Amino acid sequence: MKKRFTFQCWNCEKTYTLFREITKEQKISVACPYCNTEAVVDLDPFRKEKKVVSLVRGDGDDEQSLGVELELPEIIPTQKPE
Numbered sequence: 001m002k003k004r005f006t007f008q009c010w011n012c013e014k015t016y017t018l019f020r021e022i023t024k025e026q027k028i029s030v031a032c033p034y035c036n037t038e039a040v041v042d043l044d045p046f047r048k049e050k051k052v053v054s055l056v057r058g059d060g061d062d063e064q065s066l067g068v069e070l071e072l073p074e075i076i077p078t079q080k081p082e
């Protein structure tokens, strides 16, 4: 699912929005449209593990499902690529 995210450039400190698909990757790479600098976003600190246990039993749908939710700030900081 693609969503619009706001990133802050680590280099020029301007903010920009990009449509990105956030998957299970821990890091995504972006490029600042102002200074054209590559940046990486570490999503790991924003990852919240979510455990869903269905308490409904008897209908064959009582399996435990694990999911990961991202709780991202309004402006996502970026880092210099290593």
Ligand SMILES: [Zn+2]
Residues within 6 Å of the ligand: 009, 010, 011, 012, 013, 014, 032, 033, 034, 035, 036, 037
């Ligand atoms: Zn920039």
